[in-house]
Amino acid sequence: MSPRREAAPPVAHPDRPGYAGQPVLNAPPWHHLIIWYFFLGGISGTAYVIAVLARWFGGARGRPLARAGHLVSAAAIAPAPALLILDLGRPARFHHMLRLFKPLSPMNLGSWAFTGFSAASALGALRTLSHSAAPLPALLRRAGRLVPELLSLPGAVVALFFSGYTGTLLAATAVPLWARTPLLGPLFTASAAATGGAAVQGVLAVTGDDGAALELPERAALAAEVALAATWLHRLGPVARRPLMSGRQRGLFWGGYAGAGLALPLALSLLPGDLRHRRSVRLVSAAATLAGGFCLRAAVVRGGEASALDPEAVLGAAGGG
């Protein structure tokens, strides 16, 4: 018998889809900062809309809501420039985003919306401070009272766009989890409405103000999220939704988002009024909604990377070979 070892059979991969199981797409190279940007941008946009609507329609009882909304909005947008710029491969060229106006690119449109909205948000907070006892120079105080009034309507329109465009940004790629359906735009918008409302509600609970006017839209936003997320998962199909059903993202999506972010606040909203309006219940509900909104974005962004690297999800079921 030959002492030589029998050569191993050549590697054939009949069970590995595509080119020997190699990824078909390249995964987007974003790190975790972009998840925080998606999360805080959504809150900032809808908190601004709540503040403007509270000023227009809320009367005297709306004043605490307007104040909380403006301050939450400005606080949430404040770290956003750093988050965006640090995620670039070449941060010193961040201003190249604004060298043209290109609606075909959601990131370009979002950069313009961000530029306009962050100014509106900051002026809204300045307006709130102008009407308070905060120490401000007289000229700044006068500008802070007048300019935000003129900016409120365009500001609110841009804020609504800004709060949810990040879903469309993901849907405009080739990643199966993000782009198989156009539902991430509306889902992120509904989640932004819920998280923005929860952030304002949390501040009102801390200051001891009445936030009952936010309950109805909050419940509606959560219900819309349930419907949109269920439709999204169904239309993705078993292969494209795989990153959310197993592995690292499963706990984030089902425990963090579906459980803490949707089921818990919806259940708490069904409690009788005297229980529901307790400070502790309001705070728990707000915190759960906020954590859930973050988990949604984290699971979608991280799951999208796994989705891009899954040749079967990209090529379809017949990609075996």
Add this chain to the structure above:
Amino acid sequence: MRGAPGEEAPLRTLPAVTNPWARAQPRPARPTVGFLTDSTICIGCKACEVACKQWNRLPADGNNWLGISYDNTGHLGGDTWRHVKFLEQFDASREGGRWLFVSDVCKHCEDAGCMNVCPTGAIVRTEFGTVLVQDDICNGCGYCVGACPFGVIARSEVDHGAHKCTHCYDRLQIDEQPACAKACPTGSIAFGPLDELAERGRARVEELRRRGASGAQLWGDSPELAEGLHSLFVLSDDARRHGLPVAARTGRHNLLPSYAGHLAIGLAWAALSAFSLHRRARR
């Protein structure tokens, strides 16, 4: 190139570097060019990969043993713009099988996903119909990477900008063919006007089928593939077995429905908020 006066706009390199808002005049259109990569005569020598690296001064990939075949390049990326795939189609007994080689490259799509989403305008279509990343504009946002339906463009670890095949734009301007096509020793990589290449590809597939290669097909000219590609491939098996999709729609088609749903949800929520605030105010 330096023919009749006024044929070419004067080069304005310095303002483009120092001032990102400066615009160069578009150059007059030239015939649309492309690649026809015939996998049936590729011998897997990887001369195209090496020539591309050399001409474009790209860093080496490193010794990453993938264990999938003798191909250890694995994938196109920011520093790898040509990639020869080695498909080993053998059964366990090694009786009756075949090697398939195909040199993959950027498809220079009609509906280019990378160019659509690029927020800085760094990615443009050139006078040759090719898709080019302007390195002095790119800010490395990485959006194009996930938007390419063929996994071509990627961010380089060296300079953190997005890169892919330039179709040797510098060589095209002096009427030279791209480095990969020039280096290919078997003629597997053909370069020329796109319509001529499509004609040649169809004739080649017909000939292959006549000779009994029933699986032969031309891949890349279907509008299902990003409205048609500028890199065509003669394949002897299902495109998906080569890691190439049979249909690829760019994310552009999601923009309107996604924005419409976003607007509907946002306005409905705002209207409900206004109603709720108004009702509380009167109570």
